Amino acid sequence: MVLSSPAVRPGRLARGVALVAAGALAAGALAGCAGKNQVPSIGYGVDAVVASYNGGTTLGASSGAAAVFPRVLTGFFYTGPxxxxxxxxxxxxxxxxxxxxxxxxYRLNPDGIWSDGTPTACDDLVLAWAARGGRFTTPGPGGPVPLFGTASTAGYSDIERVECQPxxxxxxxxxxxxRKxxxxxxxxxxxxxxxxxxxxxxxNVSDVVSAVQxxxxxxxxxxxxxxxxxxxxTPGKLDASVLPSSGPYRIESFTSDDGLVLVKNEKWWGNAAKTPRIVVWPKDFDLKSKLSDNAVGVLDIGAGSLADAELGGFSVQNLPGRGAEQLVLSTxxxxSSAEARRALALCTPRQDLYDKxxxxxFEASGGLGSGPLNSRTLQQDSLYYPSVTGAANRYLNSDVAxxxxxxxxxxxQNPTIRIGxxxxxxxxAQTVQLIADACRPAGITVVDSGGPDFAPAQLAEGRVDALLGGTASLPGxxxxxxxxxxxxxxxxGQGLNFGRFDNPRYDAISDQLATEENSTTVLNLLTEQENLLWNEMPSIPLLATPRTIAFGDGMENGIANPAKAGAGWNMDRWVLQR
Incomplete structure (x- = not known):
């Protein structure tokens, strides 16, 4: 096992890994002459959960569709390393x-075609806008309710129209x-x-464009x-007819025994996938046993999440992720009061959690992973980060009094907090234990409510009081x-807002930041936003989620991606020589 020490920023790391991958490619070619053969199927273990094909829904986004389907459902852009x-x-x-x-x-590739033979069309953009723009509602007891269960309307709600001929x-x-x-x-x-x-x-409509217009x-x-x-x-209940692909891979099957099987999309018009078959093993498929069975060739998990996992035969990197490891709190x-939420934050040992x-x-001297995370929305390598996060200092160490x-x-009095x-x-589990130990003297009982069936929606349903996860409550x-x-x-009102935090001033600041270009105004808005969030405490940021990304020995073109697309962002380029 080889452990890297990414004291450099992720951009430099990714480029370094790319060079290593290029070297591996050359070495692999030479090794091929020495009798190695390409493995026709690669197992991909990732701590996301396969719950929906549709990454735009709350279920799809919060279970990690972005890390599973980046080369199955393509778009005009993807999340790079x-x-x-x-x-x-x-x-x-x-x-x-x-x-x-x-x-x-927008101009779709003239050769673009879904794997069922239907050409890609602007109709697909109209559907995305209709679903995520927030325009369509139905009456509800508390007012209009969105028809579409979208994870977020960010950006799409700013679109006034999409001109498209079916x-x-x-x-x-x-x-x-x-609105720019x-x-x-x-x-x-x-x-x-x-x-x-x-x-x-x-x-049962002729086309989506006409129905929406x-x-x-x-x-x-x-x-x-x-x-x-x-x-x-759902494993074992796959209807392939509704799952056409627009990428180099398509879904072949999904079962409890065999995982999610992706195979080459024969209708793909771009460069063909280099490995015919990828088997995705999500977190709820007992990744440790899959490792023991040699069923995994690529692994992308939270660092330290698989205790005592044997990673011999892998080149392993531990590095800080773009995700914010955080406690998302119910409101x-x-x-129900900000004072109660602040009480938990005041006894949470954020510095100790980072240290341990x-x-x-790895040791990061600056940027991602260089200390406790002091913002929910800004990353540590942002130019604004050092200037706007002073309000976090009060919540650095456990303060029982x-x-x-x-x-x-x-x-x-003596609250019990269930963390899922x-x-x-x-x-x-260790994070929850450290928080429990630190908060017990304050009269706060912290209960570990983690489980194999946990989903972020349980926070909104009141089944737990806090959720421990990454950005937008993602598990992976x-x-x-x-x-x-x-x-x-x-x-x-956003689907990803599982704590049901609702603050009109935060919403107004968020709206303005989405279009603001003046750096002084941005700085002032971010400062106000950070002060507001540390006062209202809808969540408690802990640290940049550390990730372990491992490529099996003999892997070519494996490039770490510690963001939401995960290591599978370029799975169609993977080649494993054994």
């Missing part, structure tokens, strides 16, 4: 058109006047363009019902350079 948005010209091109109103011209390869996306959305490259990206023709067929309630409701539920994935029940769990086998005082102000996470996870790979998910997870 630095967490940045990278153009995917195999899907098509996206060009910002000069003008007073922000306008993006079946065309061209779409013009126009944003609302005065800076992170527009996060829209219509990998995992977000679902097959509109499948939704149209299921909803006409705004016919019945038709849109049927489309929404399928978009919400029709792409849910109801025992945590935050930098396994201050926690007791906050409990008194909240009029809460997807188990087994040795590092998160999370985070990206634009940070859109991190901001959305705190916004009122």
């Amino acid at each position: 630095d967490g940045q948005q990278v153009a995917d010209t195999d899907t098509g091109t996206a060009k910002e058109v000069p003008g007073e109103t922000q306008t993006i011209q 079946g065309s390869k061209d779409a013009t996306v126009s944003f609302r006047p005065g 959305y800076a992170a527009w490259k996060t829209l219509f990206a990998a995992g977000e363009l679902m097959p509109a023709h499948v939704a149209a067929s299921a909803a 006409g705004g016919e309630p019945g038709a849109v409701e049927r489309i929404a019902d399928f978009w919400n539920n029709g792409w849910t994935l 109801g029940g025992v945590f 769990l935050g930098h396994p086998d 201050a926690a007791q005082q906050a409990l008194g102000a909240a009029r809460v 996470y997807l188990a087994p996870d040795a590092r998160r 790979p999370s985070g990206s350079l634009p940070g859109v998910d991190a901001a959305a997870a705190l916004r009122g």
Whole structure:
């Protein structure tokens, strides 16, 4: 086993790994002459959960679809190894058109075709916008309720219209006047363009574009019902007819015994996948046993999460991730007051957690992983980070007296806090134990409520009081350079906001930051935002989630990606020589 020590920033690390991969490619070619053969199937173990094909739904986004399907459902951009948005010209091109109103011209690849033989079309963009724009609602007891169960409307809600002729390869996306959305490259990206023709067929409409443009309630409701539920994935209950692929791999099967099997998409128009078959082993498939059975060739997990896992035969890297390891707190029940939430934060030993769990086998002198994480929405290598996170200093070390005082102000006595996470996870279990030990003297009882069936929705349902996970409550790979998910997870009414935090001022700041270009204004807004969040305490940031990414000996083109796309971001380039 080889452990790297990424004291360099992830960008330099990724480029270094790319050079190593290139060297491995050359070495592999020589080794091939010495009698090594390419392995036809590679197992990919990742601590995400396969729950939905549709990464735009709350279920899909919060279970980690972005780490499982980046090369199955492609988009105009994908999340690269630095967490940045990278153009995917195999899907098509996206060009910002000069003008007073922000306008993006999208042109799908003329050769683009879904694996069921249906050409890709601008209809797919219209479906994504209709689902994620928040335009379509139905009456509810407390007011209008969104028809689509979307994870986030960020960016899509700023779009005023999508001009598209049904079946065309061209779409013009126009944003609302005065809204110049800076992170527009996060829209219509990998995992977000679902097959509109499948939704149209299921909803019994001629095409999605006409239904959306006409705004016919019945038709849109049927489309929404399928978009919400029709792409849910359950082992042994796969309907391949609704799962066409737009990437180099497609789903062949999904069972409890054989995992999620991806095979070459014969209709793919780009460079063919180098390995015919990838078997995805999600976290709930007992990754440790899969390692013991030699069923895994690539592993992407939280560092320290698999206690005593044997990684002989792998080249292993531990590195800081783009995800924010954090406690997401309920805003109801025992945590219905900000004072009660602050009490838990005041006794949580953030510095101690970082010292013991935050930098396994690496030392970062600056940037990601260089200390406790002091922001929920900013990453440690942001230029603004040092200037706006001063409010976090009060919550660095456990302060029992201050926690007791906050409990008194909240009029809460001897509370019991249930912390949930997807188990087994040795590092998160240790995190909960350290918090429990530190908070016990303050009269706070912390209970480990982690389990193999845990899902973030349990926080919203009141089954736990806090959730331990990554950015947007993901169990596995999370985070990206634009940070859109991190901001959305705190916004009122968003699917990813499992704690149900609702603060109009935060929402207004988030809205302005999404389009603000003046650096002084951004600095002031970020400072106000950080002060607000540390006062209201909807979550407690702990550290940049450390990741372990391991490639089997003989792997070519394995490049670590400690962001939400995970190590599988370029799985179609993997070659394993044995």
